[in-house]
Amino acid sequence: MATITPREDNRGVRIGWQAKIRQKGYPSQSKTFRTKAQAENWAKVTESEMVRGTFIDRKDAESTTLKEALDRYSEEVIPRKKAGNRELGFIHQWAERPIARLSLARIRSKDVVAAISEMESEGKAPKTIKLHLGVLSHLFNVAGSEWGMESLTNPVQKAQGRQPKLPQGRDRRLVGDEEHRLLDACGKAQTPWLLPVVTFAIETGMRAGEMLETKGTTRADGERPIHSTGLLLKNVNIENRTAHLPQTKNGEARTVPLSSRAIEVIQGLPRSMTDRVFDTTYEAIHLSFARACKRAAIEDLRFHDLRHEATSRFFEKGLNPVQVAAITGHKTLQMLKRYTHLKAEDLAILLG
Structure with missing residues (x-):
């Protein structure tokens, strides 16, 4: 009563x-x-x-602020995500926004829309905003399914129509003598690891996080350090010419075939005191790569573009989408659809 x-x-x-x-x-x-x-x-x-x-009891949802939920998400969810450390920056930024002071039960789609407008005014790219929203959306899903807050609705999903549209995917490739200039500049870098890492990336299509150690923390307050190890020596089989990746961005292990050039890179590496193939970090390579591009006078080239370059070359060598996906780890053939134009001229010849 x-x-x-x-x-x-x-x-x-x-x-x-x-x-x-x-x-x-x-x-x-x-x-x-x-x-x-x-x-x-x-x-x-x-x-x-x-x-x-x-x-459904709404007490927890009404008494838990987004800031508190972000801390709990960092504690409980980030450690079990394959690429969770990449999301920590988004968590930090959500924790600083006005929306973080609201209880989860009070957050509505209009609050999410306001946050989107804030990010746009700050000059954030559509993809960056999408990644921010993805973290927030997953937090609400976890709160509803794992934290006993079944009464919650996901305000990010309700704000779907206001989310920014992504531009066409980057199609940056090495053109002209850019590869020669890039590798020459990498060879002159202070770190001896830049040239082999860049060459290996072009040969294998591996993501930076799959090759290199990446450091980070699991909490919004910077506590509890974590890291991904990158490619380990024990997972490379020179005889079979393969590199096994037990942990990848999409959460599925895969084994990457290695070209003769990739094998040469591994065999020519400096002696390492660790169990990693490349005894350096993503953060160090990221900075060195940017400096090398500047020395080589190469504009608008990002390290991740090397994965696109490698994928394009796989198609140019005659591999089909299924074979390429097995190498690169793309989860769906739809993701590789943008590369099919590379085969158009060959198909025209076959058609007669």
């Missing part, structure tokens, strides 16, 4: 109405409203849900 009582401040001035419900088989529920009518309506709806057996 519900009881409705007035709430007063320390001066005796009425500031609202509190509804309390005690129902057998359910934890007691209470909530304060500005008007008595609002309190009575909430009590009526809640009691009806209890009678029908459809009531």
Whole structure:
């Protein structure tokens, strides 16, 4: 049975109405409203849900702020995600936004839309915004399915129509003598690892995180360091010319065939005191690569473009989409559709 009582401040001035419900088989529920009518309506709806057996306790969702949820997500979810450390930057930024002060139950699609507008005004690219939203959306899904907050709806999904559209995928390839200039500049870098890493990337199509150690933390406050190890020596089979990747971005292990040039790279590496093939980090290579591009006067080239270059070359060598996907780890053939133009001229010749 519900009881409705007035709430007063320390001066005796009425500031609202509190509804309390005690129902057998359910934890007691209470909530304060500005008007008595609002309190009575909430009590009526809640009691009806209890009678029908459809009531879901909203206390946790109403008392947990997004900031607190982000910390819990960092503690419990990030460590079990293959590329979770990449999401830590997004978590940090969500924790600094006004929306982080709201309880999960209070966050609506309009709040997500406001956050999207903030990010756009800050000059964030559509893909970056999408990645931010992906983290927030997954947090709400986890809160509903694992944290007992079944009453939550996902405000990110409801704001789907306001999410930015992604531009056409990058199609940056090495042109002219860029490969020669790039490798020459890499060979002159202070770190002896840049040239073999870049060459290996072009030969295998591996992601940077699959080749190199990546450091990070699992919490929004910077505690609990984690890292991915990159390619390990024990997972390279020179005789079979393969490199096994037990952990990848999409969560599926794969074994990458190695070209003769890739084998030469491994055999010519400096002696390492660790169990990694490349005794360096993603962060170090990222900086060195940018400097090498500047020395070589190569504009608008990112390290990840080397994966696109490698994938394109696989098609140019005559491999079909299924074979390429087995090497690169693309989860669907649709992801490789952008590369099919490379085969058009060959198909025309076959058609006669």
